[in-house]
Structure formats: C-alpha cells, structure tokens
Amino acid sequence: MHAMAMSPGPPHTAEEVLDLFEQGKLSPAEAFSLFRRLHQTGKVPAVHVPAAAAPRAKAREEDDEAERRRRLQEAEAELMSLIGLDPVKRLVKEIQAYIAIQQRRSAERLVSEPLVLHMIFKGNPGTGKTTVARILGRMFKEMGVLPKGHLVECERADLVGEYIGHTAQRTREHIKKALGGILFIDEAYSLARGGEKDFGKEAIDTLVKAMEDHKDQLIAILAGYQREMEHFLSTNPGLRSRFPIHIDFPDYSADELLQIAHLMLRKREYRLSAAARAKLAALLRTEAGKADPNFGNARLVRNIIERAIRRQAVRLVRKARISRDELMLIEEVDLGEVSAG
Amino acid sequence: MKRCIVLGKANVGKSLFVLSFAEYLGVQKVSVTIEEPGRHGQSRTVSVRDAMAQWVSDTPHQTRALHAVQLELPVGKGVKRFELVDTSGLSEGIPRETAIRRAMAQTLAAVREADLVLHIVDASAAAQEGAVEAIGEVDFQVAHFAQMKGGYLILANKMDLPTAKEGLERIRQEFAGHPVIPVSARTKDGFREVKRYVWRWI
Numbered sequence: 001m002h003a004m005a006m007s008p009g010p011p012h013t014a015e016e017v018l019d020l021f022e023q024g025k026l027s028p029a030e031a032f033s034l035f036r037r038l039h040q041t042g043k044v045p046a047v048h049v050p051a052a053a054a055p056r057a058k059a060r061e062e063d064d065e066a067e068r069r070r071r072l073q074e075a076e077a078e079l080m081s082l083i084g085l086d087p088v089k090r091l092v093k094e095i096q097a098y099i100a101i102q103q104r105r106s107a108e109r110l111v112s113e114p115l116v117l118h119m120i121f122k123g124n125p126g127t128g129k130t131t132v133a134r135i136l137g138r139m140f141k142e143m144g145v146l147p148k149g150h151l152v153e154c155e156r157a158d159l160v161g162e163y164i165g166h167t168a169q170r171t172r173e174h175i176k177k178a179l180g181g182i183l184f185i186d187e188a189y190s191l192a193r194g195g196e197k198d199f200g201k202e203a204i205d206t207l208v209k210a211m212e213d214h215k216d217q218l219i220a221i222l223a224g225y226q227r228e229m230e231h232f233l234s235t236n237p238g239l240r241s242r243f244p245i246h247i248d249f250p251d252y253s254a255d256e257l258l259q260i261a262h263l264m265l266r267k268r269e270y271r272l273s274a275a276a277r278a279k280l281a282a283l284l285r286t287e288a289g290k291a292d293p294n295f296g297n298a299r300l301v302r303n304i305i306e307r308a309i310r311r312q313a314v315r316l317v318r319k320a321r322i323s324r325d326e327l328m329l330i331e332e333v334d335l336g337e338v339s340a341g
Numbered sequence: 342m343k344r345c346i347v348l349g350k351a352n353v354g355k356s357l358f359v360l361s362f363a364e365y366l367g368v369q370k371v372s373v374t375i376e377e378p379g380r381h382g383q384s385r386t387v388s389v390r391d392a393m394a395q396w397v398s399d400t401p402h403q404t405r406a407l408h409a410v411q412l413e414l415p416v417g418k419g420v421k422r423f424e425l426v427d428t429s430g431l432s433e434g435i436p437r438e439t440a441i442r443r444a445m446a447q448t449l450a451a452v453r454e455a456d457l458v459l460h461i462v463d464a465s466a467a468a469q470e471g472a473v474e475a476i477g478e479v480d481f482q483v484a485h486f487a488q489m490k491g492g493y494l495i496l497a498n499k500m501d502l503p504t505a506k507e508g509l510e511r512i513r514q515e516f517a518g519h520p521v522i523p524v525s526a527r528t529k530d531g532f533r534e535v536k537r538y539v540w541r542w543i
Contacts (some may be wrong), residue, residue: 014453022446024439028431032482039489109481327468 014038031067034108072142079135083263084256085128091247092136099143115145118211120233121223123249126297129223130184132249137182137219146219148180156190167199169204179217183207188222189232198240208242252297254281254288259298261301265330270309275332280304283335343423343543344409345492346451349461351401351430354498356408357393358461358526359427363410364389365532374424377406380444396427400432402436404429405444407451414540423543426451433477452483455493457542459535460484464497464523467508476515484519492542494520496535501525 014035021031070090079092099115106112117140120137121129134151141149154174161167175183185207191200210219222243224232233240252260258281265271287300311334316322347355363371369521371389387395396404405527413420428451429444434443451459460483466475487493495516497509500523509523522538524531 014450018446018450021449022442024435024437024442027433027435027479028445028449029433029477029479029482032452032479032486035453035488036450036482036486039486109485133510 017300020182030046033107037107049197063247068142072100072139074134074143075138079132079139082128082131084252085249086248088132088249091137091245095245096139099140099145103144114215116215116242117145118220118243118249119222119245120229120243121221121247122226122229123223123247124225124251124297125297127249127251127299129249130186132247133182133184133221133223140182140219146181147217148183150178151184152178152181153184153186155186156200156203159185159191160199164199167202168206171203172210175210175214175218179214182219182221184221184223187224187228189224189228192232192235204236208238211242246248252288254285257284257298257301259287260298261305264302264305268309270312270328270330272330273332276308276330276335279332279335281282304335311336342411343456344421344426344451344454345423345457345459345539345543346426346428346455347461348428348431348448348452348483349475349498351432352399353430353461353463353466354526355430355461356396356398356404356427358498358524359408359410359425359498360389360393361526361529361536362425362532362535363412365529366410366412366414366536372411374409374411375406376409376447378447382409384394389393402430402441402444405440407447414536415543416540416543421543423539425532426455431466431479431483433479452487455490457494457539457541458483458487458490459494459496461496461498462512463499464505464508464512465499465502466504467497467511468504469508476507476512481515484516488519494522494535494538496531497521497523498526500530501528 005200017026017031017034017038020026020029026034034136079089082089095117099117102112102115121133123129130151136149137146137149139149140146152174158174159171160168160171191203192198193200207220211218220243222229222232224241226248233243261280261284264270284301308330312330315331315334316326319326347359349355350362350527358539360371369388371392372384372386372388373392374384375380395407404427406429410425411422412425413445415421428448429441431445431448432441435452436445437528450540462476462480462543484495497505497512499505505523509521520538522531522534524535
C-alpha cells in the first residue's frame with residue numbers, strides 16, 4: 001500500500017527519515033513533509049536532506065546523486081563552451097536558478113509558481129537554437145524537471161497532414177514521442193501561414209492542448225526567424241502567454257565565427273596555415289558584414305570548413321609522400337574558391 | 342484490528358481525549374498496551390479513572406510511549422475491535438531531549454501505519470499567536486500527509502473553554518477542505534460525531 005514498500009531501494013526510505021529525526025536533524029514538520037514526498041513519488045528529494053546526513057545515506061545513493069550532479073555540470077560546461085551566445089547563457093542561468101528556487105519553495109510548501117518552461121527561440125539559422133535546446137533537455141533531466149530530457153525535432157511538414165483530422169493525429173504522434181522531453185518545432189511560424197483554412201492551425205491547437213494535458217512531461221520550444229516569429233505570435237495572442245520564455249539568438253560576429261571555425265578544426269584535428277587563417281577571417285568578415293539573414297552563421301562556417309577539408313584531400317591524394325603535418329594543415333589554396341554559396 | 346491514531350502538538354489534550362472517548366464508549370477498564378521506543382509492548386488493564394490520573398497532565402510531553410487502548414464498537418450484530426493509540430505530542434522545532442525525540446519518532450512511524458488519524462488541535466489556543474498549543478507548521482504538514490493516506494479527521498478540542506469559538510473559526514479557515522469536528526475531551530461534547538466517523542472507518 002505504501003509507495004516506499006514497492007520500489008526496491010529508493011534513495012531515502014521512511015526509516016531513514018525516522019533515523020534523521022531521532023538524531024535531531026529534522027523537525028517533526030520536516031519529517032511529515034518528507035513522508036508526504038515519499039508517499040507521492042517513492043523518493044525523497046535530495047535538496048531536502050541536510051548535508052550532515054549524507055554519511056548515513058547508502059553509498060549507492062550518494063553515487064547516483066554525484067553522478068547526476070556530474071552530468072548536470074557536464075551539460076552546463078558544454079553550454080558554456082559554446083562560442084558567443086552570452087544572452088542565451090545568462091538566461092539559461094536564470095532559468096536554472098528559478099527552477100531550483102521553485103523546487104525549494106514547493107518543498108517548504110510555500111506558494112510556488114508552476115514551472116512553465118515552454119520557450120520561443122528567435123534567431124537566424126545556424127545561431128545555435130537546436131544545440132541549446134538539446135543541452136537544455138539534458139540539464140532539465142538532471143534537475144528533475146523532465147523525466148527523459150530527449151529532443152524531438154520536427155517542422156511543419158512533419159506535423160501537417162493531408163486531410164481533415166490527419167494533422168491532429170500526426171501532431172499527437174510527435175507529441176507522444178516527445179513526452180518526457182522537449183518537442184522542438186523548427187520554423188514554427190510556417191504553421192500559421194495559409195490562413196484560416198490551413199491545417200497548420202489544427203497543429204497549433206493540438207499542441208496547445210497537449211501542453212496543458214502533459215504539463216509535467218513536455219516542454220515545447222518553437223523556433224524560427226526573429227521577424228517571422230514575432231509576426232506569428234502577434235497573430236496568435238494566446239500563444240505568447242503560453243510560452244513565457246523568449247530567447248533571442250543573436251547572429252555571430254565575424255570574430256565569433258572565426259573562433260567557431262578554429263574550434264571545428266581543432267575537433268577534427270586540422271589546423272590552418274597563417275595565410276589560410278587570414279583568408280578565412282577576411283571571408284567571414286565580408287559574409288557577416290552582408291547582414292543577410294540567410295547567410296547561415298555557424299552552418300556557413302561548417303560548410304566552408306568541410307569544403308576546405310575535401311579540397312585539401314584532393315590536393316594531397318596525388319602526392320607520393322605525405323607527412324603527418326601535411327595531413328593536418330589547411331592551406332590558403334584549400335579555401336581558394338570557397339564562397340558562401 | 343484497525344489502528345486509529347491520536348496525534349497533535351503537546352498539551353492539546355490527546356491523552357484525555359483517548360481515555361474520555363473510551364469512557365464514552367462505555368468502558369470502565371481499559372486494556373492498554375504501552376509501546377515504549379525500542380521495547381516490546383506491555384499490556385495491562387487499568388481503570389479509566391486511574392489512567393487519567395496517571396497520564397493526563399498539564400506538563401507537555403507527559404506521554405513518552407504509544408498507549409494503545411483496545412476498544413469495541415457495535416457493528417451490526419457483532420462488535421468491531423479497534424485500537425485507539427495515544428501518542429507523544431509533536432513539537433514545532435527539533436526537541437533537544439533525546440528521549441522526547443525517540444518518542445516523537447515513534448509517533449511519526451505510527452502515523453504512517455495508522456488506518457485512521459485523529460488530529461487534535463487546541464481550539465482555545467488556535468486564535469492566539471505564539472502559544473505552544475497554537476496551530477503551526479507541523480499541524481499543516483500532518484494534515485497534508487494524513488489526507489493522502491485517507492482516514493483523517495481534525496478534532497478541535499477544548500471547546501468548553503471561552504476562547505475556543507474564535508479558535509474553531511480559525512481552524513476551519515486554515516484547514517479548509519479537511520473535516521473538522523469541534524469536541525471537548527472534558528465534557529465529551531461532539532463525541533457522537535467522532536464515534537460515527539470512526540465507525541465508518543473501522
């Protein structure tokens with residue numbers, strides 16, 4: 001009948017709560033509060049047990065907790081290692097603090113805001129929206145906000161069907177896949193094009209309903225170009241209030257793009273010659289200066305790099321003897337005819 | 342046998358309620374099993390009057406063990422036996438004395454296993470801020486926990502005292518959504534409702 005009796009070896013059992021209480025580490029009110037949590041979830045939240053109690057907890061639980069914290073730190077570090085994106089990082093820190101405090105508040109039975117974490121990501125392609133979403137999913141999992149924290153990506157073509165009723169069904173399928181994690185809808189504004197009769201509206205309605213029905217299991221992120229997203233939200237006033245978190249992804253500066261290029265090359269174990277470096281910098285500066293929203297940002301950098309790597313391969317493949325250094329070096333000629341194309 | 346646990350803060354009248362309720366059910370002598378922390382229960386039979394003289398006291402934390410009183414209620418043609426358990430009072434903070442903590446831990450453990458929780462609140466002190474017996478965080482936590490388990494009833498005790506009316510209002514407000522029965526363990530007012538409620542749960 002008791003939840004704690006069913007789950008084999010939950011992190012903290014009622015007996016442990018009693019032990020802590022007998023040692024004078026919990027007040028009766030705190031003990032009851034823990035009982036209630038145990039009863040509801042079969043688990044006692046980690047934030048709740050005073051640090052002095054840790055030695056009494058079983059080693060395995062400590063490991064789990066440490067492992068969880070390590071994974072959280074890892075995800076955080078990965079986010080921080082992304083180049084640029086300072087406003088995004090700041091906001092993620094804010095969200096993280098907000099979640100932690102709301103969890104503490106609800107543990108103390110203070111009025112806590114329900115955690116509504118649906119988000120709008122606004123920014124040009126290649127500014128890191130998907131990457132950030134994926135990292136957020138992992139962080140939310142380790143923070144106990146989402147059970148699984150995986151990312152399901154989709155776009156209009158995945159959601160909108162061909163006949164009446166088809167759209168709702170397809171949208172629900174994607175939502176079902178995303179339960180426990182994040183549903184990431186790229187170019188979400190396209191769901192609103194085509195006017196009243198378009199099936200996109202049906203997809204939005206289905207999504208909004210699912211967001212209510214699966215409040216604790218789903219975070220929806222709508223992503224797209226800044227201007228189009230603004231327009232999309234202004235034509236669907238109900239949506240804005242349902243997505244309280246808006247994150248702007250600014251375009252990368254030429255310097256940031258160059259840093260990204262270096263990072264990509266380092267990961268692939270290539271390096272640029274001095275001449276190639278100068279050429280790439282110049283190339284990126286002209287591209288970033290164009291302020292064309294389609295110029296692709298980080299994706300453009302990746303395309304340039306990958307093309308240069310292929311060109312280097314063509315250049316080297318005919319040579320009889322290739323040194324290790326040559327294998328790693330990208331010369332100016334490899335960037336030669338690369339254009340933003 | 343169903344177990345019905347009586348709990349509340351220190352000095353709200355738990356022991357008097359248990360014995361008084363036993364008396365109300367027509368028992369002259371009660372068979373009490375005293376379960377001290379860490380020891381096996383010892384059973385003895387005492388008269389209600391003696392028990393009252395012995396256990397009911399103005400000093401808080403007088404009860405340091407679970408006192409389980411075996412009682413019977415007529416159900417249909419037969420009787421149903423149940424245990425009414427008097428517990429050590431709960432405090433707001435962490436008690437300093439180890440013995441009291443152990444006794445209280447026993448109360449906590451007993452609540453988890455109880456079939457029915459009778460939560461006694463001192464109505465005469467409920468409206469006073471700062472009184473030891475006044476309702477506090479521990480009462481709310483008990484209410485939240487016990488409500489999930491099912492059988493849960495709040496008894497607003499000491500209704501014979503003058504300030505209790507006001508206190509009852511406050512209790513009804515603070516514990517909105519939970520059943521509250523005003524009683525007086527001394528005069529046995531309200532015991533009929535309590536009996537009906539208990540009868541339903543055992």
